[in-house]
Amino acid sequence: MSTFRYGPATFVPFRDVAAIERCRRIRKEEITRHANPDFRIRVVPDGDVEFMWCVDMFHRIRQAAEEGRHVVFITPNPCPVYRKVAYLINKFRVDCRHVYTFNMDEYANEDGETAPESWPQGFMHAFKKFFFAAIDADLRPPENQIQGPTTENINDYGKMIADLGGADICYSGPGWTGHLAFIEPDAPEFEADLEEWKRMGPRICTLSPFTIAQNSLHGSFGMSGDLAAVPPKAATIGPAEVIASKHRIDMHAITVDGSFASWQRLMTRLCVHGPVTPRLPTSLHQQLRTDCWIAETAAENVEPRWDKAY
Numbered sequence: 001m002s003t004f005r006y007g008p009a010t011f012v013p014f015r016d017v018a019a020i021e022r023c024r025r026i027r028k029e030e031i032t033r034h035a036n037p038d039f040r041i042r043v044v045p046d047g048d049v050e051f052m053w054c055v056d057m058f059h060r061i062r063q064a065a066e067e068g069r070h071v072v073f074i075t076p077n078p079c080p081v082y083r084k085v086a087y088l089i090n091k092f093r094v095d096c097r098h099v100y101t102f103n104m105d106e107y108a109n110e111d112g113e114t115a116p117e118s119w120p121q122g123f124m125h126a127f128k129k130f131f132f133a134a135i136d137a138d139l140r141p142p143e144n145q146i147q148g149p150t151t152e153n154i155n156d157y158g159k160m161i162a163d164l165g166g167a168d169i170c171y172s173g174p175g176w177t178g179h180l181a182f183i184e185p186d187a188p189e190f191e192a193d194l195e196e197w198k199r200m201g202p203r204i205c206t207l208s209p210f211t212i213a214q215n216s217l218h219g220s221f222g223m224s225g226d227l228a229a230v231p232p233k234a235a236t237i238g239p240a241e242v243i244a245s246k247h248r249i250d251m252h253a254i255t256v257d258g259s260f261a262s263w264q265r266l267m268t269r270l271c272v273h274g275p276v277t278p279r280l281p282t283s284l285h286q287q288l289r290t291d292c293w294i295a296e297t298a299a300e301n302v303e304p305r306w307d308k309a310y
Contacts, residue, residue: 013177013185013208014270014279023269028299034272038289041272046295049253050081053171053293056249058088060169061099070098072161074170074237074245076181078103078127086134099141102161103127103148104172104181104241108233112204114150115231121220124148149202149235158201158241170245173252174271174282176214176263182236183281184208190238190278197278200238207234214263217256239284250285253295260305264298 008015032041044052057073064071075082089096106123107115115122132146149157161167177185182205184190189205190197212230215221221229242248252268255261271282272292285292 011209013210014274014277016275016279019274020266020270023274024266024302026269026273028301031269031272031294031299034286036286039272039286039292040290041292041294043294043296043299046253046255046297049251049293049295050084053249053251054081054084054088056169057085057171058094061085061089061096062092062094064098064168065094065096068098070100070164072100072164072167072169073102074104074161074167074172074241075101075127076104076171076173078123078130080130082127082131083134086131089139090134090136094139096135096139096141100145100164101127101131101141101147102157102167102237104170105234105236106148106150107231108151108204108235110232112151112233114154114204114235121229126220149237151204151235154202154204154235157235158238161237161241162244167241167245168247170242170248172242172248172250172282173254174250174264174267175208176210176267177208178267178271178280178282179208179211180239180242180281180284182207182211182234183239184211185279185281190281192278194276194278198239198243198284201240202235202237204233204235207232223257239281242284243288248285248288248290250282250290250292252293252298255295255297260297260300262298265300266302268294268298269302 032043034041060071103123117124119125132140172180184205186208187205189203212227215230216225216227217223252264254264270280274280274283276283276286
């Protein structure tokens with residue numbers, strides 16, 4: 001058999017060939033095994049990840065209401081799943097005055113100015129559309145309890161969460177670079193050794209070219225590879241806010257418009273079984289108490305599909 005050797009392109013953020021090859025070989029039936037018993041990996045049917053997230057969020061809101069305490073969420077990319085949480089809130093008439101949400105990130109321009117709420121592609125715009133506005137007016141939390149990182153609050157954003165006792169739960173899912181929120185492995189703003197990196201809080205950072213390519217496939221940007229449509233920077237929480245959360249749920253379930261194609265398949269393996277390093281930001285979960293939900297499609301083996309070829 002012919003052998004052709006080469007290394008990853010120099011612009012690939014994580015380039016440890018031995019670690020990549022080891023993770024690439026992990027079979028679906030092996031993917032849930034991990035040395036840290038607090039890092040709990042489950043493979044679930046593709047459609048169940050969204051359902052489980054919705055139920056978890058609603059349960060936490062309702063349980064906190066019944067116990068007379070507030071509940072604090074760090075919330076990810078505001079996809080339409082939040083409408084389903086809002087539906088349950090309305091159906092069961094749960095008063096949400098005790099709910100505090102902090103979006104984990106928001107787009108910013110080249111000058112570090114975050115997108116206004118009026119921008120349709122913005123995360124706060126979508127979060128208020130799919131969650132806040134979808135809750136019946138008499139059940140909504142006060143609007144000042146729905147927060148996202150902005151140019152104005154970025155230096156205080158971590159303290160805003162900490163002053164409420166920290167987040168009860170941080171929901172997340174890795175990007176193509178392995179980013180956590182918009183904590184990018186190749187952003188100069190997050191350049192540090194592992195221990196210093198863990199202490200880093202919110203900041204505005206440079207998006208990876210891979211993230212821009214990934215997000216150009218989102219419906220909000222036309223799903224057409226329009227690289228120029230995606231802003232170059234973002235405001236984001238830091239590793240410190242993830243670590244300080246009382247619990248974490250990390251979800252791996254992204255495909256290309258519901259097909260078998262998924263850039264997440266290899267990155268999932270690197271993040272849950274590769275080295276813990278700032279070059280794979282989501283790998284941080286391996287050292288924490290985290291529930292990791294991997295959809296069946298993301299868990300499938302990484303191997304050529306010659307029936308598809310090019």
